[in-house]
Amino acid sequence: MRHHVTLIPGDGIGEEVAEATLEVLKAAGVDIQWDHQSAGLAALYKSGTPVPKATLDSIRKNGVALKGPTTTPVASGHRSANVILRQELDLYACIRPVKSVPGVKSRYENVDLVIFRENTEGLYGGQELEVTKGTFVALKVVTEHACTAIANATFAYAAKHNRHHVTVGHKANILKLSDGLFLHRAYQVAEQYPGITCNDVIVDALCMRLVTDPSQFDMLLLENLYGDILSDLCAGLVGGLGLVPGANIGNDYAVFEAVHGSAPDIAGQGLANPTALIKSAVMMLQHLGEQTAAARIDTAVESVFLQGHVRTRDLGGQATTQEFTKALLAAL
Numbered sequence: 001m002r003h004h005v006t007l008i009p010g011d012g013i014g015e016e017v018a019e020a021t022l023e024v025l026k027a028a029g030v031d032i033q034w035d036h037q038s039a040g041l042a043a044l045y046k047s048g049t050p051v052p053k054a055t056l057d058s059i060r061k062n063g064v065a066l067k068g069p070t071t072t073p074v075a076s077g078h079r080s081a082n083v084i085l086r087q088e089l090d091l092y093a094c095i096r097p098v099k100s101v102p103g104v105k106s107r108y109e110n111v112d113l114v115i116f117r118e119n120t121e122g123l124y125g126g127q128e129l130e131v132t133k134g135t136f137v138a139l140k141v142v143t144e145h146a147c148t149a150i151a152n153a154t155f156a157y158a159a160k161h162n163r164h165h166v167t168v169g170h171k172a173n174i175l176k177l178s179d180g181l182f183l184h185r186a187y188q189v190a191e192q193y194p195g196i197t198c199n200d201v202i203v204d205a206l207c208m209r210l211v212t213d214p215s216q217f218d219m220l221l222l223e224n225l226y227g228d229i230l231s232d233l234c235a236g237l238v239g240g241l242g243l244v245p246g247a248n249i250g251n252d253y254a255v256f257e258a259v260h261g262s263a264p265d266i267a268g269q270g271l272a273n274p275t276a277l278i279k280s281a282v283m284m285l286q287h288l289g290e291q292t293a294a295a296r297i298d299t300a301v302e303s304v305f306l307q308g309h310v311r312t313r314d315l316g317g318q319a320t321t322q323e324f325t326k327a328l329l330a331a332l
């Protein structure tokens, strides 16, 4: 069956990892008609906006997109393309499976957890104002609707994927109303799932427990900012940002992208590890019902890491993006 998917290569290492991913998908024999669109800095230079209308229209038409990382300037400049996409398309659930990769040396060998990050509100509305001279306020928006939606998505995923425990990370000791609502809704939804246990941990203590023994966690349910921060922390537990995939899912659309950013420090040098985007594409194939191709790519990635000869620099090796991709194609 032919699929129609929007492709957004993005900025920085985006082109390099997207090219590698397309090669792998092609070799796996999946029939995809790609609609190439832009977002991020590239789009801003070309059309004056980080997310052109044509990009949104394409995703609305196709329902599914594969996206590389986009650059967002710090402390000034344009709004994040990611935030715009997630809010415009109501991609409220950000799903990031973090799993140890056999053959990849890291501090832990038995990590297998899934992060659910609320993707549309919290501090990410970017609503900031100067209330008096020298005093700024950033609005953290928390609604019953979004808290319920992300909690429902988390427990439904747990039930479907045979996971048994959800830990809610929060700061409801300080933010009693906003994080309090997030926590309260999670426990309410948990009542509908007697087979899945639910507990909560204050987010600072959660960081400490994660770096001490990540194997004690099964699923993490987090609001937007905590989910952002803990995603990178958890990537560090299994070997780094080059490995961890992600999906942004709403009721109508799905955008698959790696956890990592555009990595300007290594862009254009052929050093990027494409695994995170390739694994995001595996999640996309599962979403599209292409289970066989998804499993083939997954197995090929596993076997390259298990063989242990070909590694990109972030994992202590010497291989370029292309050399790694070549090894993956051979394994396929």
Ligand code: ATP
Residues within 6 Å of the ligand: 013, 069, 070, 071, 072, 241, 242, 243, 259, 260, 261, 262, 263, 264, 265, 266, 271, 272, 273, 274, 276, 314
């Ligand atoms: P953002 O704000 O978009 O998250 P960032 O610059 O804070 O961007 P990343 O772009 O994710 O963060 O990069 C953080 C570090 O990880 C950089 O040193 C980068 O080189 C490295 N890195 C990220 N992704 C990869 C990758 N796919 N392969 C190799 N190294 C990577």
